[in-house]
Amino acid sequence: PAPTPWWKNAVVYQIYPRSFADSDGDGVGDLRGITDRLDHLVRLGVDVLWLSPVYPSPHDDNGYDISDYQDIDPLFGTLADFDRLLAAVHARGMRLVMDLVVNHTSDEHPWFTDSRDGGPGGPRRDWYIWRKPRPGMEPGTPGAEPNNWGSFFSGPAWTFDEASGEYYLHLFSRKQPDLNWDNPEVRRAVHAMMRWWLERGVDGFRMDVVNLISKDPALPDGIVHESGRHGDGSPSFVCGPRVHEYVAELHREVFARHPRTLLTVGEMPGVTIEEARLFTDPARRELDMVFQFEHVALDHGPSKFDARPLKLTDLKASLGRWQAGLADAGWNSLYWNNHDQPRIVSRFGDDSDPVARARSATMLATVLHLHRGTPYVYQGEELGMANAPFASIDDFRDIESLNHYREQRALGVDEERILAGLRARGRDNARTPMQWDATEHAGFTTGTPWIPVNPDHTHVNAEAQLADPGSVFHHYRRLIDLRHTEPVLTDGDFRMLLPDDERVYAFTRADATTELLVLANFTGEPAIVDLPDGWQDTGLLLANVPDPGPLTSPHTLRPWEARVHRRP
Numbered sequence: 384p385a386p387t388p389w390w391k392n393a394v395v396y397q398i399y400p401r402s403f404a405d406s407d408g409d410g411v412g413d414l415r416g417i418t419d420r421l422d423h424l425v426r427l428g429v430d431v432l433w434l435s436p437v438y439p440s441p442h443d444d445n446g447y448d449i450s451d452y453q454d455i456d457p458l459f460g461t462l463a464d465f466d467r468l469l470a471a472v473h474a475r476g477m478r479l480v481m482d483l484v485v486n487h488t489s490d491e492h493p494w495f496t497d498s499r500d501g502g503p504g505g506p507r508r509d510w511y512i513w514r515k516p517r518p519g520m521e522p523g524t525p526g527a528e529p530n531n532w533g534s535f536f537s538g539p540a541w542t543f544d545e546a547s548g549e550y551y552l553h554l555f556s557r558k559q560p561d562l563n564w565d566n567p568e569v570r571r572a573v574h575a576m577m578r579w580w581l582e583r584g585v586d587g588f589r590m591d592v593v594n595l596i597s598k599d600p601a602l603p604d605g606i607v608h609e610s611g612r613h614g615d616g617s618p619s620f621v622c623g624p625r626v627h628e629y630v631a632e633l634h635r636e637v638f639a640r641h642p643r644t645l646l647t648v649g650e651m652p653g654v655t656i657e658e659a660r661l662f663t664d665p666a667r668r669e670l671d672m673v674f675q676f677e678h679v680a681l682d683h684g685p686s687k688f689d690a691r692p693l694k695l696t697d698l699k700a701s702l703g704r705w706q707a708g709l710a711d712a713g714w715n716s717l718y719w720n721n722h723d724q725p726r727i728v729s730r731f732g733d734d735s736d737p738v739a740r741a742r743s744a745t746m747l748a749t750v751l752h753l754h755r756g757t758p759y760v761y762q763g764e765e766l767g768m769a770n771a772p773f774a775s776i777d778d779f780r781d782i783e784s785l786n787h788y789r790e791q792r793a794l795g796v797d798e799e800r801i802l803a804g805l806r807a808r809g810r811d812n813a814r815t816p817m818q819w820d821a822t823e824h825a826g827f828t829t830g831t832p833w834i835p836v837n838p839d840h841t842h843v844n845a846e847a848q849l850a851d852p853g854s855v856f857h858h859y860r861r862l863i864d865l866r867h868t869e870p871v872l873t874d875g876d877f878r879m880l881l882p883d884d885e886r887v888y889a890f891t892r893a894d895a896t897t898e899l900l901v902l903a904n905f906t907g908e909p910a911i912v913d914l915p916d917g918w919q920d921t922g923l924l925l926a927n928v929p930d931p932g933p934l935t936s937p938h939t940l941r942p943w944e945a946r947v948h949r950r951p
């Protein structure tokens with residue numbers, strides 16, 4: 384059999400550069416700030432850093448709208464700063480992967496301004512997706528869009544260009560026009576750009592919405608769900624007709640030509656298990672792993688801002704299905720948080736008092752890190768950072784939240800109701816500055832941070848947690864260490880126990896020599912659990928409570944308790 388690829392027992396740490404560490408006092412994090420803080424990541428023990436976008440950008444969507452793929456935004460530094468960061472990462476034995484956003488560019492990218500200004504028939508017109516207005520409608524008026532699709536960030540997915548009388552497609556904001564991947568020139572330009580970064584020394588790519596790059600060229604109207612006014616275009620672009628052809632071409636033209644083994648991750652909203660297997664079965668030579676969203680879409684109604692409590696049995700069913708579905712082929716990412724998700728301790732745990740907070744944060748970490756797949760830690764998660772106390776709409780920065788607010792207000796929805804949804808699910812929860820210490824701006828900046836730091840940094844911060852062996856940080860460090868030292872975590876079979884229990888998450892991992900049992904109480908009350916045979920008094924590998932004591936049958940788990948046992 385082929386040797387196990389290095390990324391199967393690696394842990395990835397995601398950095399959102401804007402909010403990690405600011406070296407020059409302008410209130411925005413930067414590359415030198417990251418370089419200065421690398422020792423934090425060495426102590427934590429992670430293997431790979433994934434940087435959210437640092438390329439030149441008008442920052443309509445915080446850098447996910449790129450206007451130059453081969454440079455660094457002056458806000459974050461220079462290419463020389465980037466090379467120094469990369470060398471410092473490599474010198475510490477870690478690797479660095481770039482965020483690759485090629486479903487769309489910024490509307491300020493020269494590819495798009497050429498496409499727009501050259502008009503129909505111009506040399507780069509076909510690099511983007513242009514269509515005429517709906518026949519019989521007044522161009523530029525509501526309803527005249529080429530189809531009824533809504534954008535992910537509210538409003539129609541089309542914007543009218545007066546000069547040419549045509550519309551361009553944007554699945555995200557109007558400043559993020561979608562590239563036309565059916566055009567081979569576009570694909571060749573993307574391949575060349577990716578090779579340029581690999582030659583510079585980066586170790587791979589996290590590929591933004593890469594399962595949305597191929598659209599059904601007919602662009603048919605979508606169904607209008609009860610929740611919205613626009614049509615749902617996703618059947619025409621989620622894992623669209625030519626997506627595997629384009630991803631396999633990336634492998635052939637870029638990844639396979641490179642001498643080092645890379646990490647390639649496909650971020651894929653709406654991907655099914657069947658599709659994920661196709662993308663990540665090594666025999667098909669497409670990608671190493673997917674990053675999918677099913678488990679973070681269980682606790683809301685038709686709109687993501689319609690927050691509802693999680694049913695633990697739904698979470699187990701979802702994660703369990705993915706474990707089983709990729710058991711013999713393919714690979715998945717394991718995560719609770721990223722820069723688009725509210726903080727997990729506030730979402731599936733309890734951030735209301737210090738003990739419940741540390742317990743629930745470490746319980747959640749234990750459950751996640753003991754699954755099969757590659758674990759991801761999002762900056763601050765290793766401290767148990769929580770959602771922010773946003774008071775009014777003025778506290779939000781994210782285009783998704785601001786557009787949603789405007790749209791809902793225009794529909795007459797009550798302001799407090801909208802704010803409740805934004806507080807629970809808004810992406811800015813993940814984007815408040817990293818909490819390094821208890822000083823004024825948490826050690827993030829000497830200036831004024833672009834978004835306020837969470838006031839809880841006075842007691843939740845890296846400095847305090849490093850000094851406390853019982854902290855969330857040290858629990859994450861131990862979990863990451865286990866990933867490196869226990870082969871059963873990488874390859875062992877996964878078996879879900881107690882699928883119908885609404886309070887306790889339980890499973891085993893097993894290979895030919897070792898078996899692990901994971902028990903986790905997802906509630907703030909004691910929970911009694913009947914053990915499977917033969918686990919009584921087995922060795923304790925890890926727990927998140929003081930004096931955990933031996934495993935009895937039945938066993939009473941304390942509030943938010945998690946423990947891992949090993950046999951033999």
Ligand code: ISL
Nearest residue numbers: 444447484535555591592652687723783
């Ligand atoms: O958070 C979401 C909106 O509710 C997701 O649908 C998210 O937009 C989707 O997972 C794609 O995310 C990625 O691409 C976006 C960017 O805004 C996100 O930050 C990025 O992670 C467009 O580039």
